[in-house]
Amino acid sequence: MKKPRRAVVVVCDSLAADLVRPDTAPALAALRAQSAHFASARSVFPSTTRTSSASMATGSPPSAHGLLGNTMVLHEDGQLVRLSVGKPGFLDRLRSVTGRTLRCPTWAERLAPYGGSIVMSNVSPGAAYLQDPDGFGHVYHRSGSRGPGGIALEDGLSIEVGAVGDAALTERFCREVLRDRAPALAVLWLSEPDHTAHHVALGSPEHLAMIAHADACVDQVRRTVDVLDPGGEEILLVACSDHGMETVGRQIDLDTLLVEAGWKSGLESSEVVVAPNGNAALLYFADSARADISALAKWLQDQDFSGRVVWGSQLADLGLPTGGPLGIALALRHDAVANSHGVTGCSVSVRSPFSDSSPPGCGQHGGLGASEQHPFLYLRGGGLPPGERSQPASLVDIAPTVLHHLGIAADGMHGRVLR
Incomplete structure (x- = not known):
């Protein structure tokens, strides 16, 4: 049988x-x-x-x-x-x-x-x-x-x-x-x-x-x-x-950067909340802050740590929802530079309050690197x-x-x- x-x-x-x-x-x-x-x-x-x-x-x-x-x-x-x-x-x-x-x-x-x-x-x-x-x-x-x-x-x-x-x-x-x-x-x-x-x-x-x-x-x-x-x-x-x-080239504290630039009133404030995901971050917005999405996205595009910044209807291109509190998807900057062992791919990474792994020089993921x-x-x-x-x-x-x-x-x- x-x-x-x-x-x-x-x-x-x-x-x-x-x-x-x-x-x-x-x-x-x-x-x-x-x-x-x-x-x-x-x-x-x-x-x-x-x-x-x-x-x-x-x-x-x-x-x-x-x-x-x-x-x-x-x-x-x-x-x-x-x-x-x-x-x-x-x-x-x-x-x-x-x-x-x-x-x-x-x-x-x-x-x-x-x-x-x-x-x-x-x-x-x-x-x-x-x-x-x-x-x-x-x-x-x-x-x-x-x-x-x-x-x-x-x-x-x-x-x-x-x-x-x-x-x-x-x-x-x-x-x-x-x-x-x-x-x-x-x-x-x-x-x-x-x-x-x-x-x-x-x-x-x-x-x-x-x-x-x-x-x-x-x-x-x-x-x-x-x-x-x-x-x-x-x-x-x-x-x-x-x-x-990808190899972590450097880490950034995106919460602190947003506070310093005036997009958040404090590290624990909830008008804009960063969800770090390794070599990417998703930014969520309270109803009172949603009018800032476009301006903040354009600010992110000008930063040296940013790769691809996506918001609005284009979130669907990354397989993400276009409704709800999610406002911006950020893939950190990456390149094809090889590390000391010949492995190509290097990316900026976002520091997370939930993990102390993946310091610079180690492996990380989450973004759009090759x-x-x-x-x-x-x-x-x-x-x-x-x-x-x-x-x-x-x-x-x-x-x-x-x-x-x-x-x-x-x-x-x-x-x-x-x-």
């Missing part, structure tokens, strides 16, 4: 496509040769893990699903409040304020009646839970694991972020999820090389060691899939990253012939492609099926 179709998705957080080479990631380079390789794959904006997770899970851009960055601003009790999306309780707070989490159904919700989903993730709690924010399947994370209905699971993950945790996660994923439980969708999200790259130079021995580690984890999954589906017809294997990284917007994307199995594809592709195309392989409708998703 023919086995039911399945999909396996492995994400190497922050691994840019250009760093997948035979000398840095031999298993991934070999897998690329066996796969449909989407060489033009792009991330979303902001190119942050939490936004990427929501976009991948819903097959839709931020303007549709509503999760606008690693940092977001909510309208609470008449005030604009800045929050970290990465905290374990963020989704509960989002639900209490807006009445919902994501504005689009996730693949976990769509697959609940059709074999279900299991996600094992070692990134931030917020990014992990965004794969299935409303408890339709299983999500395993070190901050707490949840089953259908959001019920806490006793067989959670006792691991730490980083390489050791990723290794333990991968072993359990292959043994328990792929071999024993066999859901329709299995997602493994590794913390490396992102976790290390925020603290070291891109291309440094420490960074390359974490790329090699992630490469070995992907290869363990690939070998397990080969045993379970030798013919490569039942299981669609998706190996990808959510975004890449490296951070260039994840890798390989699809193997499911009848897809191998070879490089030049067609445009994005993170939002992964979910509809997976659902198509599983024979499930992807109605309402903005992405398209990759072939």
Whole structure:
């Protein structure tokens, strides 16, 4: 009897496509040769893990699903409040304020009646839970694991972020999820090389060691899939990253700069609230300050730290909503300068009150730089012939492609099926 179709998705957080080479990631380079390789794959904006997770899970851009960055601003009790999306309780707070989490159904919700989903993730709690924010399947994370209905699971993950945790996660994923439980969708999200790259130079021995580690984890999954589906017809294997990284050239304190220029009355004032997202920032405006949007945008355009400044109807061009308190999207200035290890891409970064990682000289993401917007994307199995594809592709195309392989409708998703 023919086995039911399945999909396996492995994400190497922050691994840019250009760093997948035979000398840095031999298993991934070999897998690329066996796969449909989407060489033009792009991330979303902001190119942050939490936004990427929501976009991948819903097959839709931020303007549709509503999760606008690693940092977001909510309208609470008449005030604009800045929050970290990465905290374990963020989704509960989002639900209490807006009445919902994501504005689009996730693949976990769509697959609940059709074999279900299991996600094992070692990134931030917020990014992990965004794969299935409303408890339709299983999500395993070190901050707490949840089953259908959001019920806490006793067989959670006792691991730490980083390489050791990723290794333990991968072993359990292959043994328990792929071999024993066999859901329709299995997602493994590794913390490396992102976790290390925020603290070291891109291309440094420490960074390359974490790329090699992630490469070995992907290869363990690939070998397990080969045993379970030798013919490569039942299981669609998706190996990808959510975004890449750029070297931080310098950091700016955008709140302080706005106060000094007179756009904010004080650092804690809420007429204009900055949501820092690494190499990008989103600026939210109280109703009383919305008349200043155009003038502030033009001021930002004249600053030496600015790359692209977008406001008004043009926010839709970046996949962002044009209604609500969001007023300006700022992608920081970047260039193609190489660091001391020969890795190209350097960007200005915005200091965040929620993180002390990514000082100058280390890796960061969030903006529109060529490296951070260039994840890798390989699809193997499911009848897809191998070879490089030049067609445009994005993170939002992964979910509809997976659902198509599983024979499930992807109605309402903005992405398209990759072939």
